[in-house]
Amino acid sequence: MKYKKIPKINRATGKQDGWRWDIRRYNQQKRRYEPVPVDGIPEHIRKTQDEEVIKTYCQSKSAEEDAVRYRAQLRVEWKKKYKDFTKQLELFEAYQKERAPNSYENDVYYLESYAFHFFLDHKEANNHLAWSAHYDEFRTWLKAVKPLKWNRNKLSLNTQNKVIKALNVFLEMVGRQNDEPIRKCPQYKRSEMVQVSALDILEEDEIKKIQDALLDIRKESHDLFTVLARTGMRENEALGLCMAFITEGHFKGKSLTKLHDQISLYKKLGNYHGYICLESQPALGSIRADKKIKDRFGQTWDVGTVPRKPLKLRNRIAPEHYRFIPVFDKKAWNILAERWNTQQDLFEKKTHGKEKRDYLLFDGLTASMFYLDVQKAFDKTKLRFRSPHKLRHTFLTWFYGHTDENRFLARKVAGHNEERSVQIYSHINEQIGREQDLKEQSKRKMKII
Numbered sequence: 001m002k003y004k005k006i007p008k009i010n011r012a013t014g015k016q017d018g019w020r021w022d023i024r025r026y027n028q029q030k031r032r033y034e035p036v037p038v039d040g041i042p043e044h045i046r047k048t049q050d051e052e053v054i055k056t057y058c059q060s061k062s063a064e065e066d067a068v069r070y071r072a073q074l075r076v077e078w079k080k081k082y083k084d085f086t087k088q089l090e091l092f093e094a095y096q097k098e099r100a101p102n103s104y105e106n107d108v109y110y111l112e113s114y115a116f117h118f119f120l121d122h123k124e125a126n127n128h129l130a131w132s133a134h135y136d137e138f139r140t141w142l143k144a145v146k147p148l149k150w151n152r153n154k155l156s157l158n159t160q161n162k163v164i165k166a167l168n169v170f171l172e173m174v175g176r177q178n179d180e181p182i183r184k185c186p187q188y189k190r191s192e193m194v195q196v197s198a199l200d201i202l203e204e205d206e207i208k209k210i211q212d213a214l215l216d217i218r219k220e221s222h223d224l225f226t227v228l229a230r231t232g233m234r235e236n237e238a239l240g241l242c243m244a245f246i247t248e249g250h251f252k253g254k255s256l257t258k259l260h261d262q263i264s265l266y267k268k269l270g271n272y273h274g275y276i277c278l279e280s281q282p283a284l285g286s287i288r289a290d291k292k293i294k295d296r297f298g299q300t301w302d303v304g305t306v307p308r309k310p311l312k313l314r315n316r317i318a319p320e321h322y323r324f325i326p327v328f329d330k331k332a333w334n335i336l337a338e339r340w341n342t343q344q345d346l347f348e349k350k351t352h353g354k355e356k357r358d359y360l361l362f363d364g365l366t367a368s369m370f371y372l373d374v375q376k377a378f379d380k381t382k383l384r385f386r387s388p389h390k391l392r393h394t395f396l397t398w399f400y401g402h403t404d405e406n407r408f409l410a411r412k413v414a415g416h417n418e419e420r421s422v423q424i425y426s427h428i429n430e431q432i433g434r435e436q437d438l439k440e441q442s443k444r445k446m447k448i449i
Contacts, residue, residue, distance in 0.1 A: 001025050002033060002306040003063070005051070021054055025065070036447050039372065043379075045052060068148065078319065085116060088174065095173045098290060102309055110159075110166040113148055134181040139164070139185070161188050196424050198431040202229070202394045206383055220365045221373035223335045228388060230332035231276060232395035232414060234312065235367055237387050240282040241359065243343050244335055244356040248274045251324060262409060263326060268402040271397070272326035273333040278415070279357075280317045285367070287360065297306040306358050311433035313417050319337075325417045393428070398423035 001022045023041060024033040038046065045057050089112060096104035098168040118141055119125050123134050131138075142160045155163070168184040175182040204209075207229050214222035228238055250272070251260040263269060289301045297316075301307040314321040327333045343359040352358040355385065372387060378385040393415075400410050400422065410422040 001036075001062045005060050009044045010428070011447060019049070021048075023058065025053070025061075028069075029260060043401070051227060064146075068104075072312060085120065088170070090115070091177075092170050094411055097296060099169075099342055101315060102312060106162070106391045107166040107169065110163040110189065110449070111170055114145070115167040115170070128171065129180075130333050131171075131184075135185045148154055157384065164188075165352060196390075196393050196428065198428055198435060200385060200386055200390045200393055201392065201428060201432070206381075207394075209381045209383065210374070210377045212379045216380075217373050218369075220362060221370050221377075223339070224362055224393070225374065225377075225388070226329075226335055227332050228391040229328060229394060230329035231398065232392045233276070233278070234281075234324065235277055235370065237281045237311070239282065239287065239360070239362055239365065240306065240308070241276070241336075241361045242357045243340055243347060243361075245277050245341050246274065246361070247277060248337075251275060251326075256324065259324065259409075262406070263403075265407075266403045269399075271326050272328045272329065274336070276325040276327065276336075278311060278323040278325065281311055283309040284305040284326060285364075287366070297349065302353075304352055304354070304365060306360065308357070311415060313415070323413070324411055334338075355414065384424050393425075397425045397428045397432075401429045 001023065003021055006018045006022045008018045008377060009015070025036050026032070027034050028071050040058075041357060043056065056430065068223050084243040089108065093104065093108050096107045100107065102438065115138075118138055119128075119131050119134065122141070125131055125134065138355060139160075142155060142163060145155060147155050147159070149193050164185050164187050168187070171182045171184055181435075187310060211222055211226060212345075214225055224235075227233070228235065231238070233241075246365075263272070283295060287306060288307055289303055289307055292300065292302055293307065294300050295307055295309070297309075299307075310316065311321060311323060312316050327336065339361040343361060343363075344351065344370045347359050374388055375385065396410065399413060400406075403409050405426055407419060407422050410416070410425065411419075416422055
């Protein structure tokens with residue numbers, strides 16, 4: 001990376017209006033320096049007039065880029081040197097594709113980029129049977145290694161566990177192939193993992209402040225933020241919302257009527273205005289296909305369509321795996337209804353074809369755009385940042401508390417498979433209640449009996 005100070009020209013007057021920094025990154029493929037997009041430079045770096053700050057920033061970024069290139073070079077070298085592991089990686093991909101069609105790509109990435117990188121590059125251990133001698137070092141290394149994909153200092157404990165899990169699945173596969181027992185790497189216990197707490201939950205006034213800030217940044221992000229906060233959906237599920245998933249009125253159908261009756265028992269929830277029937281989620285990061293593709297389930301998708309995959313923890317798209325989410329919040333429902341009506345106009349013109357599943361309510365908005373907008377909103381309001389996924393915990397904590405901790409309903413709405421997954425909301429409610437008691441108690445003196 002390199003930088004230089006250049007005049008800042010006022011477009012209206014054509015005269016110089018101060019100075020600005022021109023920061024450029026070297027493009028290896030084109031063999032030239034190219035400007036770094038403004039959004040890719042932190043605000044405090046763009047606005048500073050201290051050259052030492054700019055110099056330090058560019059040096060640190062250059063060091064990061066060199067490290068990434070070095071690791072990429074090492075991965076190429078071991079692929080050339082250890083032909084058997086290149087083949088084993090392909091076998092592992094096919095093996096995981098069958099076992100976990102939704103997450104196999106991440107498992108392959110974790111295995112290749114972290115596990116293989118450590119054992120083959122750092123330890124030069126070509127025999128997988130000898131890897132167990134380095135497990136303690138491997139776990140220590142994972143705690144210190146810098147992530148490849150995200151601009152963070154270290155891997156989260158949850159990601160470390162996923163890397164170890166991918167390694168163990170690989171060893172299990174190899175063990176079955178060769179009919180040999182292989183000692184697996186110890187994973188972190190659930191009790192050791194960072195648990196969701198009351199500090200991760202957004203309060204009503206915080207949600208309102210972020211909503212107001214997002215309105216000034218991007219209305220689409222404001223709308224998505226509101227829907228996530230009031231439905232508990234995951235980001236990818238909400239970005240995949242289409243006309244076919246939204247229904248007015250109450251649940252209908254034999255089994256769904258029972259769900260409606262149970263929800264109606266809890267008056268604190270209030271009435272719901274409509275519901276979301278989540279059938280699937282987008283299979284591509286870019287949402288729409290830019291070319292004709294065939295997915296891993298054998299289905300062909302045309303240009304402009306929305307390729308889909310099963311919901312999390314589901315192995316296929318089928319009615320028994322659909323998730324039904326009532327919308328209690330009037331503002332969230334109006335957002336969904338307004339966006340549905342907009343897509344209805346496009347559907348009548350057949351803009352994206354004849355399938356309602358290709359008419360997205362948040363068309364054009366991507367996960368990265370939304371994440372950056374939420375970051376800006378938190379910075380603007382000076383609130384402690386919490387990721388968009390915390391909105392899911394916020395809604396489910398509210399829903400769990402207002403249904404008297406009905407685990408059946410919580411699992412239905414959240415889409416959890418395991419009982420223990422909804423138990424965390426009980427602990428959060430207890431923690432919130434305890435904090436409220438302490439706050440009220442601090443305002444008065446105790447009674448002496």
